[in-house]
Amino acid sequence: MTNRHWVMASAAALAAICIGASGCKEKAMAEAPVLTVPIATAAPATLANDLILSAEFRPYQEVDVMAKIAGYVKSIGVDIGDHVPQNAVLATLEVPEVQDDVAKAKAGVAAAEADIVTAQAAIEKARAGAEIASLSFKRIQDVATRDRGLVPRQEIDVARSRELEANAQLASVNAALKAAEQKKLQAESEYQRAVAMMQYATIRAPFNGVVTRRYANTGSMIQAGISSQSQAMPVVRLAQNDVLRLVLPVPVTDVAGVKTGQLVDVDVASVSRKLQGKVTRYADSVQMATRTMDTEVDVPNPDGALVPGMYAEVHLHLSARPHVLSVPLDAVDGLGTSQQQAYVVRDGVIHLASVKVGLQTPARVEILSGLQSGDKVIVGRHTGMYDGQKVDAQPAAYEANTTSER
Template structure:
């Protein structure tokens, strides 16, 4: 027992003879110059690059339906064809009307042929001769009537003979009038053949040609609308008609989408929209992807949604293998801020980071020196120091929570 007391007293003397160190052990790192950037991840939905809900432009019965859901179609390919019989009949009628109008116009422009002119001239001469003969017959019938009248009054001829003479006279007079009319018509035809068509006749005939052309164009346009074609290369998303069904004009029949490229549609805040521009390149990662790809900002809404107060932004990405589909979620990484050649420290070195006066400790001559700093950009691991610290200084990153200003420290980096 006595020996144990002596050993205990000896140990106490040894411990009191060696002074205990008051320094706090810490870990440090050097403040460095580095570029720092802050990203913001926003989740949106993938939508088709092109989409069209194609309607029927004319009514009719679906004669051919050449597509089904999921089919890939080329631009201009025939999707649906309607019966055309009634439209083809109308087309033939319009073609005949145009041909007739063009023939009439050509006849007016070219004038009468030499043979036609001779015929018109001959008709005039015949009409002239016919009038001369009718006038001679009229004079003879008149004299015969006057003579018959005298003889009838003298009771030399019968009443029947007198009436026959009177009828012959009236008939001769009617033939003269008819011959005069025929000569007038023949003379007018001859004058027209000599003069050519009037300007108003030509204009009227030309208008008839244009009207016939318009009618033909209209029916050809209608006929072309009985065949519904793909406006772009894409995939059939929906089909609303079956073969043999009646289609109404304006009825939606095919929904087509193009997913060779896709849009990511995101909603962002006013502060975020002020940092981006049309044409900016950003990073995109869909829910089925393991890495980010490049996307281009193509559309920025000029006005915020009145309810959400956010702005619609569209980011275009390539999708050549169709591995991505509309309706999937996708993350868009937007640059929230960046600083080049900034003084950067680990974010855990800063105390009271969310308070008004954040600070950190640096090591100078074995002591912890408190520095109030102005903090700039912050990521999950780093922070930009705008003022209060110089590059190259030793910043305490472990143990600083136990320190007061001017405390002695012992640097022990693992």
């Protein structure tokens, strides 16, 4: 065989081998099983972003009731657990010196009233004397005018001086009456002050509440609690429990979503109760130590079943998206990155779709662009899948659960 014939034979054999290999590959691909993938349907749903926090119930308001004045406890009519209405008497102090002040101030008022009566009598007397002096001067002056030289000039001057003196006396007693009236006002003010101080000997409840602690007993010496630096002992501690506060430490990342009036679900496991409330107020300031913002929820407690100190699990509804296009969370690759995509199955073939997402919940994610309602997307792991791959799409077993938010 010549070299030329050998080359041609080798080429023919090589071509036969290649054709055979290609046919084998196509046959193998045709006989390989198609990959079965779970899919879910992109559909409208109402998504909500909930923040779950633990919080402790606190009284709506709580205060240590102090005494305004110092004294001994004469009687105390409440104890721990007693429910008292506003202005109810909690305790009565015995303060003899204040009682003496009241009696002294009352006597001062009576003395001032007597001074006023005396001044009024003196005015009547001075007014009568002024009228007589004025009448006498007028008569003498008339006679002297009618019959010149009949009345000596000295008598006219004496009558005039008596009139002036009587008028001055009247003005003096009028001033004395005003002074007596001012003295009475001062005495009455002192009496009212003494009575007010005496009223402080009766200690009353500042609001409707329950006595949570009792500090004093009958005979205890109570100091006046009028200074923040005083070591005065309170009488009782009073808490308002018909409304309780829940203080939620909202993380700084969720602060922007907190608004007054937001609904919250409260789960109190210790008493097996589920309640609903609203955000009543928030600090509008982040604590630097914890990077949280105190947010308060007022919870009505008319039956007293909830007790301060109990813990509750609070679901704070930060945001909601009604009727938005969404898919299960594991249908999107690259969440949180700049390249997010979903694997869409159409006619048994995979098509990669770049998507833009919005609100995320623990189960689903909002699709802003890239998908349409009714699209079938692959859920779960996407390793080894590629654009154009033929697959056998089957509904995911959990799709019914993940679409329950719709």
